Amino acid sequence: MLGVQLTLVKQEFEAQRIENIRQHLEQQLDEVQLNLESGASVAVAVGSRGIANLREIVCSTVKWILNQGWKPFIIPAMGSHGGATPEGQRAVLEHYGITEANVGAPILSSLEVVELPSEGLLNKVYMDKYAYEADGVIVINRIKPHTDFHGQFESGLMKMCAIGLGKHKQALEIHRFGVVGLKERIVPTARQIIRHGKVKLGIGVVENASSETAVIKVLRPEEFEEEEPKLLEHARRLMPKLPVDQIDVLIIDEFGKDISGVGLDPNIIGRIGIRGEPDAEKPQISSILLTDLTDGSQGNALGMGLADVITRRVYDKIDFKATYENAVTSGFLQRAKLPIVAETDVEGISYGLRAACRTPENARIVRIKNTLRLGELYVSDAVLPELQHQPGVKVTDQRLPLVQADGSLPPFE
Known part of the structure; x- marks a missing residue:
């Protein structure tokens, strides 16, 4: 041997990539008008994936929130990751450079959730307590083909709303339906989170085959269901x-x-x-x-x-x-x-x-x-x-x- x-x-x-992450994102955010009062609290939901330029994306989002006169904070939007503990999930974010000192906003990490109306769904609907009590929520996630199932919505903003914002309890609830649960329960669960949880924006990220940022798209929640499948197909084309x-x-x-x-x-x-x-x-x-x-x-x-x-x-x-x-x-x-x-x-x-x-x-x-x-x-x-x-x-x-x-x-x- x-x-x-x-x-x-x-x-x-295909080498599509964004050269100036902050400028590209801030231009889109500056076009957004949210009906929030001065001093409003805004939760920024960040997941456990090693997204390219994640720190820059979070920093730019926090900066924009501060410039609007609002008060941002970070929540770990994760199911069982980080050992399903508040400390472990905080540590996951810190590994990616997401700390209060680096991004200018505190991290509020908890597994405590609020149960939201399920309105006829087979599963219960939960949401992170800190996020639920905020005046607004901004969700950040990479959009890509999922590792367990395929459909119109895979890894992305809808899944982050359904499972990330729902924390460990929501992950357990969705996963008890197996792969069928992932395919069929994520979208209706996300709709309930959006409807009752004051989700104001989503920042969808698509990466190229070299794990570089190819697309950043700021979306209002009413745009998620139309735009995310398009971004998913784009991600699929770029996949190595x-x-x-x-x-x-x-x-x-x-x-x-x-x-x-x-x-x-x-x-x-x-x-x-x-x-x-x-x-x-x-x-x-x-x-x-x-x-x-x-x-x-x-x-x-x-x-x-x-x-x-x-x-x-x-x-x-x-x-x-x-x-x-x-x-x-x-x-x-x-x-x-x-x-x-x-x-x-x-x-x-x-x-x-x-x-x-x-x-x-x-x-x-x-x-x-x-x-x-x-x-x-x-x-x-x-x-x-x-x-x-x-x-x-x-x-x-x-x-x-x-x-x-x-x-x-x-x-x-």
């Missing part, structure tokens, strides 16, 4: 993908909640990990090896169950309580199951190769940084012929050893 080399491959995706569909061993350097809600994006790897729900037809990956867990995930290793092998490095970082709470809340326990634990990177690769019935010399091996960063990846010689003339793919002459002499992966350059 020591003699095997991987080749650096670069993918070109692996350049090949048949892989023997996929090496993923890192996974975590700041990369995907499931740690590694099922839309990329083709595995969904939900009982009764079929995996995607492609890509077909025999073995997936996870070699590290991001610091931003704070020990939450949800998604490891989608892999076949993890390293001891990953295992030692796992906060099982946080991971299991997230999995049980969602109802998708398979995603938190523990894969085989390899002591070293080379042992993990060896397990994957043996499971795929391949040798290091003839295996189709692909190595990526994470499921968000697919602009650069390394592939084995068995994959190269398929990529030589593929549009949007450049095969470089840069080579990297599969493993180093000590059995570890070389740095992802």
Whole structure:
């Protein structure tokens, strides 16, 4: 295995991006007229995802609120993330630089909720108490394909209203309906939150394949249902993908909640990990090896169950309580199951190769940084012929050893 080399491959995706985040957002906000009195309190709902330029977006929003003579505060709009504790959810925001000192507004973190009228819905409707008591709420979220289901509304403003603003209690309530609940209960629940919870604006963010901000759209709540599906389709077009569909061993350097809600994006790897729900037809990956867990995930290793092998490095970082709470809340326990634990990177690769019935010399091996960063990846010689003339793919002459002499992966350059 020591003699095997991987080749650096670069993918070109649509490069739409916003150069000046603050100016772009502030121009849109300045066109907004909200009927709020001087001194009104405004909650800014911020989620647990590692959205590009999140700190800038939140800072600009807070600045605009202050300029209107209102009083902003931040709430963590999360279900079971951050270990489903106020302290843990505050820590998630702080990891992204969302602190009172950085953004100019206090963070009010609580799991206490108010029950709102359900008006005939099958599920109860809850809303963060601090947000409910505010004079207005502004919701910030990235709009992208969801990791559990597909439809007109997936990850975005409506889901943030329904589950993020509803906190852990709402997440439990929605997830008890399984995937059907996610598909069918999010929109009517969000409507109740908007109707009774004084949601004034949504800031929808779409990212390109390089995880750069491509679109920022300020929407009034009455525009959510018309505009969000358009933004979702735009996000789908910009989404990256692996350049090949048949892989023997996929090496993923890192996974975590700041990369995907499931740690590694099922839309990329083709595995969904939900009982009764079929995996995607492609890509077909025999073995997936996870070699590290991001610091931003704070020990939450949800998604490891989608892999076949993890390293001891990953295992030692796992906060099982946080991971299991997230999995049980969602109802998708398979995603938190523990894969085989390899002591070293080379042992993990060896397990994957043996499971795929391949040798290091003839295996189709692909190595990526994470499921968000697919602009650069390394592939084995068995994959190269398929990529030589593929549009949007450049095969470089840069080579990297599969493993180093000590059995570890070389740095992802």
